[in-house]
Each structure stands twice: as C-alpha cells, then as structure tokens.
Amino acid sequence: xxxxxxxxxxxxxxxxxxxxxxxxxxxxxxxxxxxxxxxxxxxxxxxxxxxxxxxxxxxxxxxxxxxxxxxxxxxxxxxxxxxxxxxxxxxxxxxxxxxxxxxxxxxxxxxxxxxxx
Amino acid sequence: xxxxxxxxxxxxxxxxxxxxxxxxxxxxxxxxxxxxxxxxxxxxxxxxxxxxxxxxxxxxxxxxxxxxxxxxxxxxxxxxxxxxxxxxxxxxxxxxxxxxxxxxxxxxxxxx
Numbered sequence: 001x002x003x004x005x006x007x008x009x010x011x012x013x014x015x016x017x018x019x020x021x022x023x024x025x026x027x028x029x030x031x032x033x034x035x036x037x038x039x040x041x042x043x044x045x046x047x048x049x050x051x052x053x054x055x056x057x058x059x060x061x062x063x064x065x066x067x068x069x070x071x072x073x074x075x076x077x078x079x080x081x082x083x084x085x086x087x088x089x090x091x092x093x094x095x096x097x098x099x100x101x102x103x104x105x106x107x108x109x110x111x112x113x114x115x116x117x
Numbered sequence: 118x119x120x121x122x123x124x125x126x127x128x129x130x131x132x133x134x135x136x137x138x139x140x141x142x143x144x145x146x147x148x149x150x151x152x153x154x155x156x157x158x159x160x161x162x163x164x165x166x167x168x169x170x171x172x173x174x175x176x177x178x179x180x181x182x183x184x185x186x187x188x189x190x191x192x193x194x195x196x197x198x199x200x201x202x203x204x205x206x207x208x209x210x211x212x213x214x215x216x217x218x219x220x221x222x223x224x225x226x227x228x229x
Contacts, residue, residue: 044160
C-alpha cells in the first residue's frame with residue numbers, strides 16, 4: 001500500500017517558538033493532503049486541506065496565520081505551527097489520497113506529537 | 118456542518134465476545150469508510166462501503182451500510198486481543214474535495 005511519512009515524530013519546544021512538520025508521500029503523488037489534529041482519546045479533527053500549488057483550505061475555527069501550510073510539490077506538504085503555545089500541544093497527523101484516486105482511501109502518516117512547554 | 122455520530126465511545130469485552138460499533142448521519146452519505154487506530158498509532162484504512170444495503174466481510178469483521186445510506190456498522194465476531202484499538206467511521210465531506218468527516222470513534226478493549 002501507499003506510504004506516508006511524517007517528520008519529526010515527536011517535538012518538544014518552548015512557548016513562542018515555531019515548529020515545522022513535514023508530510024511526504026513516499027511512493028505516490030498527491031495533489032491534495034489533509035492535516036488533522038487529535039487530542040488524547042478524541043477523534044481526528046480536520047484542520048485544513050493542503051492543495052499542491054495553491055492556497056490551503058482551512059476549516060472553520062482554524063487560524064490560517066497560526067497554522068501555515070505549504071504544499072510545494074506533489075509529494076510534500078508542510079505544517080508550521082507559529083508562535084506555539086501550550087494549548088497547541090497535540091498529535092498532528094497528515095493524510096494523502098493518491099492522485100489515481102483509488103477508492104478515496106486516505107493513507108495516514110505516523111503523526112507528530114507536539115509538546116509546547 | 119456535516120456530522121457523523123458514532124457510538125458507543127468505549128467498549129470493554131471479554132476475549133471471544135462480539136463487538137459492534139455504529140455510525141449515524143442525518144444526511145445521506147455517498148459512501149462510508151472505516152479506519153482502525155491502534156494505541157499510539159495512526160488510522161489505517163479498513164474498508165469503504167458505497168452501495169445502499171451493502172455488506173462486506175473481512176475475516177471476523179462485518180461491515181454494513183444502511184439502506185438509506187445514513188448509517189453503518191462494524192461488527193467483530195469473537196474478538197481477540199489484537200482487535201484492541203479505536204475504530205472510526207468516516208464520510209466524505211459534501212464539498213467534493215476528498216476530505217473526510219470522522220465519527221468520534223469507538224475504543225475497544227479486550228480482556229484476555
């Protein structure tokens with residue numbers, strides 16, 4: 001099956017710093033990637049849809065200036081949490097659907113656990 | 118916005134017992150997908166249902182899509198400890214962008 005990687009897997013940072021998370025599709029191209037946030041024992045909350053070569057589409061209530069998304073190529077999307085604060089601590093997961101569109105199945109990255117001190 | 122409700126939130130069973138999780142939507146769904154997330158892991162695609170009344174089986178897992186395409190269920194027969202995890206249903210959003218709307222998930226614990 002298709003593989004999606006995320007880097008880093010875990011990051012601890014001080015309040016006020018910015019953190020960049022990378023999402024890569026390793027063996028397929030993806031014109032669209034999705035960024036989710038998951039709190040402990042909770043469901044996945046879609047934050048934004050990352051579109052290759054164009055602006056990301058953010059879900060209601062998600063600050064686009066806080067969570068910067070760049071999808072510069074068909075295999076890479078980045079999420080930057082700017083001026084991170086403790087309430088931004090969470091598990092961030094990306095997913096991608098192959099451009100070939102097989103059954104709309106989404107392949108998830110392993111996630112990035114962000115802890116802001 | 119579009120919502121998918123999933124129950125129960127938690128289920129503890131003895132190994133060998135059956136388990137079922139249910140998803141409901143107030144609107145008709147084009148399809149429904151099911152994912153499994155192991156503790157500490159990420160969601161993994163299990164299956165997609167598209168047709169009204171569709172039933173699909175994967176070994177001990179049985180997936181159903183309601184006749185009205187507003188509800189779905191996942192049933193596990195004779196649970197094993199390897200079935201532990203959180204099961205999510207997900208529906209395609211109405212905007213045709215491929216984004217998924219996830220249910221709240223059902224966390225299954227299996228006592229050996």
